[in-house]
Amino acid sequence: MTETTETAERVRLSQWDAIVLESVRALGLTDEEILHRTADGTLPEPQDEAISSFEPLRVLQAEQPELFGQAVTAGYRIKYNTLGGINTWIRIVFGHTPEVERGEGIEGVSAELTPEERDRLASVLSIGWTIERQGTEDHSPGTASYRVVPVRS
Incomplete structure (x- = not known):
């Protein structure tokens, strides 16, 4: 997949911060509610067993309010992905149960996705991963x- 300028300019989050943010978003909170409730410490309890x-x-x-605000309102890109993190992100964001393969040379995460879901996933993946x-x-x-597989040289 080709990286767009929009994706390249997004702020970068750690994989864990992205997963936690998506767990909050999965509770149905709007961007404004996420920003306000995070700042004042009134987020609801996590509903996902991974969080x-x-x-x-x-x-x-608290440490990077501008970065956090941009990630919530304009999107983000993950700094570094792992197989487990991609699996968890897909499960939380789309509600799918992906299949993870960890064998050397065949590692990847497989899932059924709509074209819109594929595009959203592609927009957050770190460099070094591709979707086939x-x-x-x-x-x-x-x-x-x-x-989702590592890019092979």
Whole structure:
């Protein structure tokens, strides 16, 4: 996938901060609510078993308020991805259960995604990862099977 200028200019978040932010977003809070409730410490309790606390967002907001605001309102790019982090991000953001393969030379994360979901995922992945379509047939209406893999030289 080709990187757009918009993606290149997004602020960068750690993978964990991105996952925690998406966990808050998954609760249905608007950008304004996320910004306000993070600043005043009134975020609800985490609902995902992978997230024990939203404290990383409070720390990020306190230490880098401009970066945090831009990440919430304009989007972000992840600094460095791992297989487990990509798996968790897809599960939290899209509600899908991806398949992770960790074997040497075949590592990747596979999931059924819509074109919009694929584009959103591509916009946040760190450098060094690419998304490949698997097969040609659609699996569910409007979806296809994709695999996130490390870029090979």
